[in-house]
Amino acid sequence: MTYDETTLAQLTEDAAAIIARYPVKRSALLPMLHLVQSVDGFVSPDGIQFCAEQLELTAAEVSAVATFYTQYKRRPNGEYQVGVCTNTLCAVMGGDRIWDELSEHVGVGHDETTEDGSITLERLECNAACDYAPVMMVNWEFFDNQTPESAKQVVDDLRAGKDVAPTRGPAKVCSFKEVSRVLAGFEDGRGDEDQGVGAPTLAGLEVAKEQGWTEGSK
Amino acid sequence: MTDLVPVLSATWGAEQSWTLDTYTEAGGYAPLKKALGMDPGDLVQAVKDSGLRGRGGAGFPTGMKWGFLPPDDGGPRYLVVNADESEPGTCKDIPTMLSAPHQLIEGVAITSFAIGCNHAFIYLRGEVVHVYRRLLQAVREAYEAGHLGKDIHGSGFDLDVTVHAGAGAYICGEETALLDSLEGRRGQPRLKPPFPAVAGLYARPTVVNNVESVASVPAIVDKGVEWFTAMGTERSKGMGLFSLSGHVTCPGQYEAPLGITLRELLEMAGGMRDGHELKFWTPGGSSTPIFTQEQLDTPLDYESVGAAGSMLGTRALQIFDDTTCVVRAVTRWTEFYKHESCGKCTPCREGTFWLTQILKRIEGGRGTEADIQQLLDTCDSIAGRSFCALGDGATSSIVSSVKLFREEYEAHVEQGGCPFDHSASALFEYSDTPATEEAHA
Numbered sequence: 001m002t003y004d005e006t007t008l009a010q011l012t013e014d015a016a017a018i019i020a021r022y023p024v025k026r027s028a029l030l031p032m033l034h035l036v037q038s039v040d041g042f043v044s045p046d047g048i049q050f051c052a053e054q055l056e057l058t059a060a061e062v063s064a065v066a067t068f069y070t071q072y073k074r075r076p077n078g079e080y081q082v083g084v085c086t087n088t089l090c091a092v093m094g095g096d097r098i099w100d101e102l103s104e105h106v107g108v109g110h111d112e113t114t115e116d117g118s119i120t121l122e123r124l125e126c127n128a129a130c131d132y133a134p135v136m137m138v139n140w141e142f143f144d145n146q147t148p149e150s151a152k153q154v155v156d157d158l159r160a161g162k163d164v165a166p167t168r169g170p171a172k173v174c175s176f177k178e179v180s181r182v183l184a185g186f187e188d189g190r191g192d193e194d195q196g197v198g199a200p201t202l203a204g205l206e207v208a209k210e211q212g213w214t215e216g217s218k
Numbered sequence: 219m220t221d222l223v224p225v226l227s228a229t230w231g232a233e234q235s236w237t238l239d240t241y242t243e244a245g246g247y248a249p250l251k252k253a254l255g256m257d258p259g260d261l262v263q264a265v266k267d268s269g270l271r272g273r274g275g276a277g278f279p280t281g282m283k284w285g286f287l288p289p290d291d292g293g294p295r296y297l298v299v300n301a302d303e304s305e306p307g308t309c310k311d312i313p314t315m316l317s318a319p320h321q322l323i324e325g326v327a328i329t330s331f332a333i334g335c336n337h338a339f340i341y342l343r344g345e346v347v348h349v350y351r352r353l354l355q356a357v358r359e360a361y362e363a364g365h366l367g368k369d370i371h372g373s374g375f376d377l378d379v380t381v382h383a384g385a386g387a388y389i390c391g392e393e394t395a396l397l398d399s400l401e402g403r404r405g406q407p408r409l410k411p412p413f414p415a416v417a418g419l420y421a422r423p424t425v426v427n428n429v430e431s432v433a434s435v436p437a438i439v440d441k442g443v444e445w446f447t448a449m450g451t452e453r454s455k456g457m458g459l460f461s462l463s464g465h466v467t468c469p470g471q472y473e474a475p476l477g478i479t480l481r482e483l484l485e486m487a488g489g490m491r492d493g494h495e496l497k498f499w500t501p502g503g504s505s506t507p508i509f510t511q512e513q514l515d516t517p518l519d520y521e522s523v524g525a526a527g528s529m530l531g532t533r534a535l536q537i538f539d540d541t542t543c544v545v546r547a548v549t550r551w552t553e554f555y556k557h558e559s560c561g562k563c564t565p566c567r568e569g570t571f572w573l574t575q576i577l578k579r580i581e582g583g584r585g586t587e588a589d590i591q592q593l594l595d596t597c598d599s600i601a602g603r604s605f606c607a608l609g610d611g612a613t614s615s616i617v618s619s620v621k622l623f624r625e626e627y628e629a630h631v632e633q634g635g636c637p638f639d640h641s642a643s644a645l646f647e648y649s650d651t652p653a654t655e656e657a658h659a
Contacts, residue, residue, distance in 0.1 A: 021380045023294065023337065024420050029402030030385050034344070055402070068404040068560075069385035071344050087306050088504065088550040089463055089536050094644035125388065125554055126306040127345055130463035130536065131470045134645065140347040147646045168316070169348040179347050183383045190348075191355035192234070201313045202231050203462075203470025205224050207486045213221040 001046045007039060008050075015054045018185060025055055029065055031184045033072050038180035042073040071183075078113040078120035079175050080158050082106075083137040084151065087126040094147065095134040099123060101148035106155060118159050120176075131200035132167075139179045141166035144198060168195055220478040222486070223449060223457045225437050226430065227473045230317040236352050238359040241320035247365055249436040253328045254373040261332035261439070268438045268446040269455030274300055274391075274428025275502065275531045277454075277520045284333050286415035287423045295423040297330050297338040298400065298414075299432055301353075302384055302391040304343055306504035306554060307534030310459035311429035313471055315342070315349045318433075319356035323379065325432035327365060328439055330377050333425055337378045341396050344383040353381045388558035392606050393426040395560065406562045407606040430459060449475040454519030454530075464499075464537035465491045465643075477517040480535060484514075494539035498622070502531015504551045505611025507618035508544075528618070543638035544623045545630055548615045549577040555612035566609035569600035573616065580627060583635035590627050594620060 003011065014035055019028045029051060036047030043066045052059045066072045084099040085091070103109055106119055113120040129135045132144030136151050143154060144167040157164050163172040170193035174182075182188050208214070229235050229244045241247070253261055266281030287295060299322065303311040315322055322340070330338045342350055357379050360366045368376050382400060389395045390405040397419050399405035418424020434456065438446050446456045454476040460483055463469045467488030474483070480499065490496055498508045501518060507528040509516070516526045523530040538547060556570040576593050579585045597613035604610060620627060629637050641648050 021382075024401065026402035027382075027400060030344075030399065031383065033385065034383065065402065065404055069344075069387050071384075071386035086550070087554055088547045089307060091550055092538065092542055092547060092640075092643045093464065094646055096640065097644055097646075097648050125557060126304060126308075128303045128309045128312040128343070130307050130309045130534070131461055132309075133463060133469075137345065140345050142346075142348070145645075148648070166348075170351070182347055182350060183344055183385075185354065185381070185383065187351065187354050187358070191351040192237070194234075197230060197235070197317055200468070200470030201317060202227075203468050203487065204222050204460075204472035204474070205227050205231055207472070208222040208224050211221070213223065 001049050003046060003050070011035065011039060011050060012054075014184070014186070015050075019054070021185065026057070029055055029057070029062065030069075033066055034180050035184035037073065037077070038177045038184060040076075041177055042076050073120075076113070076117070077176050079118050080173065081120050081122060081137075081139050081176055082155060083122040083124035083127070085124045085127055085133070085135045085137075087124070089126075089130050090134045093133040098134055098136065098146055098148050098151050102151045102155065105152045116159070119155060131203075132198060138164070138166065138173050139176055140183075141169040141173050143167055165195055168198055169193070220474060220482050222472055222474050224473050225457055226314055226318070226321060226433055226459065227471060230313065235317045236319055236356065238320060238356070238363060241318065245440070246320055246436075247324055247363075249440040250324050250327050250365060251371055253331055253439050254371055254375060258332045258334060261328065264443055265332070265435065265438060267443045269450075269453070270431065270434055270438065270446070271454065271520065272428055273430035273434070273458060273532070275305065275505075275529075277530060280427060280431050283415065283427070284329070284425055286413070287333055287425065288416060290334055293422060294337065294420075295333065295335050296419045296425070297326060297333060297335045298397065298419055298424055298426045299326060299338070299340040299429055300391060300393060300396055300426055301340050301342040301429045302396060303429070304388040304391050305532055305534060306551060307463060307500055307536040308461065308503050308532040309463065309534065310461050310471060310532065312346055312349055314429060314433055314459070316352055319352045320360065321433040321436065322353075322429055323356050323360050324365070325435040326379055327360075327370070327377055328435050329425070329427065329432055331375050335425070336376050337380070339400060339419070340379065340381045341390070341400055342381060342383055343390075344385045350381065350383050357381055387560075388554075389560045389608060392608065395606070396426065397424065404560070406560045451477040451517060451519040451521070453521055458533055460518065460533045460535060462487050462535050462537060465494060465539035465542075466537050467491055476530075477519040477522070479515050479517060481514040483535065490537070490539055494541065497538050497540045497542055498544060498619070499538065500534060500536045500615070501528050503534040504536070504554070505529075505607070505614050506531045507614045508622065510622060539643075541638065541642040543636055543640070544619050544626050545577070545581050546636065546638070546640070548619045549574070549581045551615050552577050552612060555608065559608060559612075563605035563609070565600045566604040566612065569596055569604070569609065570612050572596055573612065577616075580630050581636060583630060583633065585631045587628070587631055589631070590620060590624065
């Protein structure tokens, strides 16, 4: 491993905190791979070695797990993972067109990263926001009801170094490494940040209010 | 007209709806205190009596699942909440956890007490980071308030809750694949039996329940079994979130008694988008056979939807209007299953690959009449022959759409391409110039 002393000490401390959450330590592997990505920006050979040593597994066992899951990246990832949902519903509602225009605009295809290392594009599978279709995700934050123009604007702003807010979520999109640390189970203090609850989430509640239907309410 | 019944969604519109304060003000955690004063066996019985059925798709009675745990042998037993919401069209658990995470945490505490679990896990898909923030925060708040931890409210009951983020794999929504994943392995389904109730997480007795099932428990404890059973139909009790998406005027979450119809829901949602008619829809996500206008009045409960040839699934109503090419829709779903097949069993791994090849050929106008039969034959080799339900689900939309819209498949073959203008289906305007192949690379 080529981690410097400070990095390795921090990683080891974080790994111990993750392992302590589980009765059996192998369960810590998925969050630890997120942790590795928070330091290296991808699942690096060093990171695999680190996880293997911490969890008393072989590097092959760790690699076998890492390659199964799409969120673990095998090459240095862009600072922003931009995914356009092209599963059926989003695709039909305009996701295919958003993808085509965005991909052409940015100049890279699926699972490719721009030369400046800022953007990795991805054709996403369903991200459980179908009532907000067409949907785009940036570092796993929701960008709802997108158009080709809005999607290109988001990416342009990110590349220009501006703060960009999702439509539902925190005040700004954090970097891939920052978000990976959250996914390792470490709070970043942004839980109370909010862009407002979207209309589709409240659609039924609004109808019930208008109609005075309250039987179910507390 | 069936009334909507906001129970889980009741507080979603409140200021800072996700905080402990908001939840407590609305009466939250009173059911936990009530439950802690009850006999665990009575709690299990109450959930059995309520008729609550798993809200994750399969519809298995929740109380019965709890009751399958073997008698206490002194070792640990676990509750694992399936929060890996990934079925295309399904978008109910994410808003629940984003807007009211404490509903789930309280449900976890009550369920754990009922089944004798001292360490519960919430397995959340990894691609929703703000939901993870809210859950981590809610668990921390609950510990601080004494709703979790040691000797909860003086009851002598201890409970730890770990919220675990997955890393992008649809198959982990399958309960045994989820358990393997939670154990730090590739998420591949296990052979059943043994069922998780007997040998689940770390080979210990385990209950795996969906978010919405667990989040429904506090209300049942609070308002009583009779309140719950007064809603719904004979064998499909209670309320559920119906998620409308697609070509409707007001897509979103509509919480209603089971048995409501799409016609009623559509009316509440402002109908189809202007100038268009309903063509086809999924009652319960992409793994459920598609319906058409014929089923507008089918009660959306487990039995009626089953009798009409599909499944209630997750009540993920994906609605497509007359501009939508059914071959395009089905091809895309099939590509999804191919991508998400875990590779463990041959029928699913190979079958979804070949289905995709054939469908893309037909959609691209290079198919033959024989390809349509080949599709059905290949589906026959997968459905009922794959290791888990993913393979079955992959065939649902194909078989049902060929049955309902065979002429559309034939039109692709005869015309050598898609007869539809895809831009007409989009929510924004653009001219339908052919997509560059490079953009799909």
